[in-house]
Amino acid sequence: MLASPLVTGDGQLVNVGEVHFNEELAAPQALGVMRFSHTSDALRGLVRDLRDRAARDSLPLQRFMEISGRSGHSRIGLDVRLTGEPPEVSDSQRTVDARVALTALNAVLAESLADLRCLCDAGGVDFGRLFIPRGPALGRDEIEEALDRGWLLLPERHRIDADGVMEIPLLNMRYVLSSRLLGVGRNFAEMLVKGKHGLTIFQSLSPAGLPPTLAAKEFLVGAMHIALGPFVALIERQTSSPDVFHLASRLLDGVRTTGITTPRQVELYNGGEEAVPTEGLAVRLRLYPADVRLAGLVERVLPPGRARNVLAAGVDFADLTGVFDPAVARGLLDEITAGPDEGGSYGRIFMPGRMLAIPWEQEEGVWLQEFQWRLVYEYARGNIPEGVLVGEEIPKRLRPFLEGLRYVGGEQDLSKVFVAEALPPVDTLRVLKRNGIGVVAARGMGCAVGEHCRLPHFRMDQTLYEELVRLENEGMRFYLLLEYNGHAQVREFFRGLWVTRQGKERLPRVHTTMAMFGSSCDVLGPVLEAPITEFLRKLRDHPRLGEGFAVAHGSGPGVMQTVDNAAAALGIYRMGVGINAEEIGQKTNFEPEAVAQFTNLAMNTRQDILDRRSVFKVFNLGGYGTSYEVNMALTFMKIGQCLPAPYIFVDPVGLGPGGEPFWRQTLNQFRTLSSDLSGGGHDLGPLGPRWIVNCCHEVTSYEQGYDVIAAFLDDPAAYWRQREIPLEKVRQARDNLHRAGMPIPPCIDEALGEEA
Template sequence: MIASPLVTGDGQLVSIGDIHFNEELAAPQAYGVMRFSHTSDALRGLVRDVRDRAARNSLPLTGFMDISGRSGHSRIGLDVRLTGDAPEVSDGARTVDIPVAVTALNAVLAEMLADLRSLCHDGGVDFGRLFIARGPSFPRRDIEEAREGGRLLLPERHRITEDGVVELPLLDLRYVLSARLLGVGRNFAEMVVKGKHGLGIFQSLSPAGLPDRLAAKEFLVGAVHISLGPFVAFIERETSAPGVFHLASRLLDGIRTTGMAAPRQVELYNGGEEAVDTRGLSVRLRLYPPDARLAKLAERVLAPGRARQVLAAGADVADLIDIFTPEASRVFFDEITSDPALGGIYGRIFMPGKMISIPWEQEEGSWLQEFQWRLVYEYARGNIPEGVLEGEEIPKRLRPVLDDLKYVGGEQKLSKVFVSDALPPVDTLRVLKRNGIGVVAARGMGCTVGQACPVPHFRMDQTLYEELVRLENEGMRFYLLLELGGQAQVREFYKGLWVTRPGKARLPGIHTTMAMFGSACDVLGPVLEGPIHEFLRRLRDHPCLGDGLAVAHGSGPGVMRTVDDAAAALGVYRIGVGINAEEIGQITNFAPEAVAQFTNLAMNTRQDILDRRSLFKVFNLGGFGTSYEVNMALTFMKIGQCLPAPYIFVDPVGLGPDGAPFWHESLMQFRTLSGDLAGGGHDLGPLGPRWIVNLCHEVKSYEEGYAVIAGFLDDPAGYWRDRDIPLAKVRQARDNLRHAGMPIPPYIDEALEGA
């Protein structure tokens, strides 16, 4: 019969005896008891049956049940296994006590067991789960069928034996510990208590990669690739090499173990007498059916047509919780307020099976800002027991969210969520990351506590923006629940922009962005609406662009809103990057799929985003702000931060002096400064590169502007050649932008390769 195994929650190591030396393993060892408390009748009954069956048949207990230790403990070389002695089951106390042997297999940590013993005396330490297989594992044919159907992903190099054992070779990766850091203060204790989430600052990849040989009596932390769909996997203790065994962290959860890019750490010890070649070393595992809850979750997360994609990328917190739906996101903000005077709490930390409520920190009615951040630090580090809710203490409406967090995939850094009304300061965000909290959700960037704030503050300064970019690149996720004008939307900070769910899905396919600059005055709308719509339609229909085209603008009214409306009607991707225009009466447009809003002091950061992201720049009719944008765009081109491409200066009306084009005098100034300058007996030469001005096109209609851009798209190399643009400058800009993470249009690379 194919039946799902029984897997318990974590048991606690409640006692540990005297330390002795295991001669066979050449390592210190101690015996102890792992206790599972508040157990169900079903678990106690099953353990009794398994124990008695093993005794009746004179078989080892490990043939019926086993221990899977915590990943963080195995990664530092702490191994736990059954001694073979009979478990003690108490119906009265509702406990199951399992005799275990704990071995310290990492010679770097000499006092590991002594420190662990002290922790056990202070209180039980979570140490592992009980695994009882209630039926056989899947046979080879079922595993092959799952792999072919996209419900299981295996690396290119793998082997499936006739009896259903999957063998996975080690990657060229090795993880090493800093013994010096672990020896500081309570670092070891923090790691033991927090497991892998407390290990991040002590363990790192070795630049040397996997060693060629694993010496006798040596410990190694390596990695393999696998992505599990609706399965439970259990790693066998024996590996492909005699004498080399896998430590206690052997259970791989279905859905949670997804993401082929995420290395799955394996912890190995060579207990033999000879060195082993690591290049031929494989770990071995078996697959089992899921329980009813995991099977149901798999149906939802691994929907037909998406299963292989989810398995490859990793089950995301947004897949599990539907965080982009405002109704689902509001659950996170339950009881959280924007001000202590409103009652409620400052924030919460959600994690699998547990939640923490963080109160407002105030004295005599006044909010103590710095104390609040310190309070967040201590809660994140697990140093404050007050406000921690588990089990029946958790409100029923929140339990499904905490249960779903158990199955977050990838590197599983996204299973802990910090929620507050507003984003905390950047140094607090760093503390959250260091303590394993990978997701932050807020309703805004913040208002001044204690003051009226009818409109949420969504603007970033340069420091916050740069830190969000940095943390996102390091794997953190940020979400905003925006509630504006009676409507709600949820956005994720993705590739430097706050994006909607459809916006996130489309953004990786955008390779060409055109920035549209212009006046915020609404009077120009009726004049430009039709021509701009046709201009964008023709660009969208160009064979080089299509769905890869986006337009970027300043998120304001006037020309910016005209551009946004036209792009929306045509299905062209929209990026709105604005500043605090509300101060001068301009309402921010939050309709685009991707937005970023800045304080006025971060104007240059905002312009940096617009200029770097865009290949083409179109300067419509505009005032002082647009004139500033002209100067900045040309400067970015000069310093190699924009690709040389047409800059269009359009005036379909003739608003310059005597009906001349609006931008004519501005362009004449640029032509002057890039020409041969002489005066007062001095020969200065040009003050700027001549080729910069060659990119500036003064046109009287959007139709003319389209013709210039289309000519460039059809032959970029010919355009650069005809306008004396050095290819070295093009390559320099291309490399700079690629290094900054900006997409490079395919026709640019093709043109440079053929030039």
């Protein structure tokens, strides 16, 4: 049976000697000591035995163990290697001291070793792990079995030799540093302490891609693709070129190195005397089995039948931590209070093996918000040691959560979590993002100063919503624990909506949404319930819709609640997008799979979401709010932010003057403004395009409304021709919505293709 390697936690660089010049590498170099503290008896015994064996058999120490440096340090060109001198092992101090050589291989950072020496004098710096194989690496047969099982994904271009060594060529990608930014203040020191999380504002992809050659004595940060399941991989020091070697960040952890499309940085140096072509340059890796703990985790996050898909997308934060379980979310927030007078803490920051408690910031008994935000900044930047808990100091109930953070896949930027009673302001969210915090969890949005805050405080303004959308697109995750009326649920901000776990799974399959607008008066419910239910059932069963069909509404009572109840009973996906209607006595519905709730002043933002997400609009019987929604929806279509498609105006009762349809006068006004107008001796022409009104359908039953929508679904191109809708307007709207990240129904693209 193959044995898993022993991998320690980070050791600290506690001593750096004088800087000398390595002639062979043409780079500055210093010797130092890396200390592994609080080590186990097993580790110390193994290191001592291997050290003695290397000495007895006159073999290099590197045959038995390796240093794997931190990714952030290698990505700026700091390399660390064992010198080969025997490590010192102390049972009384429970330490292992390894002698290392530090080399600055990036000419951009000429003073990096001197700066590093100053940091070590001020206190140790985490610098790398000890990797000790306890058995052979996997052979080619085992690797091919893992590929067949979906527990390992490799790019199309790869090679596996008879000994199980994998070769993966470089992608056409290169990362570059801003030397000017690194030269500002404490930026370099901050990056050294934080590793790759401190690199986000200093390092970026070069638009030029890989250079054709890697010059002699030149450093390069490139990338490759790989996704690991229950394995660890060690990148060989030597690459496919005898002159090019990989820097110290050589260990790829199992599970967390998931997401085949995520670039994995590789750090290379050409130590030869000639330039080396980058075309075909490949890194070499060996695969080892994971330990028992990781193998147990794999059973949960890589279940049979889904392993390949999970490995391709990256193991998700929620799958690892169970944050959608209200009990888990409560545990993260259990000592967080809503105000300083209630005791407890303002917030927490969680990261693998460590947590920080952020106190309430008060002066003379008064809470000062600006000071609180500044305190959050400093904790996020790691500048305040107070309140930091590690090891046995961490409450036992939270240790499994922190352990799970080690294995988040994809970009691996979701391993630092900020929690508080309410989301902080947008400026603070940006600071958290810049400092490597990828997840924010809270109970709500917060309240205005002096406002009595009742849970769930869920309202967003336009600024906060736009920032959440931007940060989500950049990879951040946001979760809310909502508790009300004896119910509890956790929602994630996903594609612009707060979704349940089931809602997140289903939303990517939704391609056609219908918005249902109508009165908040409950008196209409008994009149409309049966016909609305049958209307939705027939749409759900249309062959072009099925599980791709969703209904959106305004999260209120009356017609909105009737629509929601009917859709829920039929298994139709529901989106509730509302405003703070409780101010006018209306209760908000938090039951739909996807919701968003706005302040009243963000009414246009709310309407924007409803209109752009929906293809079809149905205007049921309604009052002032519904009339506003009619005008907004038609305006959105006119400016190319909604697809030209049927807008249904339905009145099954005949509530208009003299028993006429309720919406007739409204539609007549739109027909008037889109006609040739003249008066007072002036010929004005139409004030709006006629084709907009041509999309408006007055019906006296939901069955008639279904017939209009079904005919459109069956042949959109015929509908556009009959309604004299210019195809350039359809394409313009389709392209605008596509750029905004809105799903486009397949029938739209098909119809445009037929007309092309």
